[in-house]
Amino acid sequence: MVELDRCEINCIHYEAVKAVQHALFGEDVAVSLAELFKALGDPTRVKILFSLMTRELCVCDLTAVIGASESAVSHQLRVLRSLRLVKFRREGKILYYSLADAHIEKLFAQGLEHVTEDKSEKNED
């Protein structure tokens, strides 16, 4: 909750602000959500996750599929791992990565809907 009185600006609709503040989740939740989405906010990681939607893959496979260096993939896998977006199992020297849960697929589906639905260009101005 932010102190209302600290705002110097005059145009505020106090009731609205108070109502929304009441509904607003805490700072920690906002940060967690942002972290999750940020993890999905990179082309390399998007490709990794989408690849894993088809089937589990080892790091080498991922490297070949998305056309990035092994190190880059490995670094990005760490990010995804730390947010529990992917998991892995070991088989000899090879690590097989897969999606950690079903949420990612749903998030992607929603995201794709938004992206593909927009026919017009971005209104950058």
Next chain:
Amino acid sequence: MVELDRCEINCIHYEAVKAVQHALFGEDVAVSLAELFKALGDPTRVKILFSLMTRELCVCDLTAVIGASESAVSHQLRVLRSLRLVKFRREGKILYYSLADAHIEKLFAQGLEHVTEDKSEKNED
């Protein structure tokens, strides 16, 4: 499509790679998706969007609700606008912002599910 032969590494499961590459969407889609998620990947923007889920708000209101500077909010609104995540209407001097479509709410719902479902700490190591 990435050239398979260019990969020097030996551990590849060729059939898997080929299958996944076939299913994988294009570079442009991956980038668009990543852009969308990146836009959601910041606490300030998360708060703005969540606030707007309750009702339309002017910039001043948003400033008060999320406790950021007017300039910061304005800058972030531009990002959200450029990705068509929010829209606005003018009423005199005041601009009322609102969510551009229903996708965002669904994305947030999914994201919150993932975030709140995880009881354990992040396995950072």
Next chain:
DNA sequence: TTTATAGATGATCATTTGTTCATATGTGCT
């Protein structure tokens, strides 16, 4: 126990990002 391979990790560096400060628009009022 040496060697090779799959993968992880740390340092480095250029790029991107988000905030702040100062200034510019646009609208209504007088």
Next chain:
DNA sequence: AGCACATATGAACAAATGATCATCTATAAA
């Protein structure tokens, strides 16, 4: 026209990010 207010925008800068390179660890085979 002149002023005030709501908001936008550009410059500047510190902080975060992502790729690369070099190095390290773990496992398997010889």
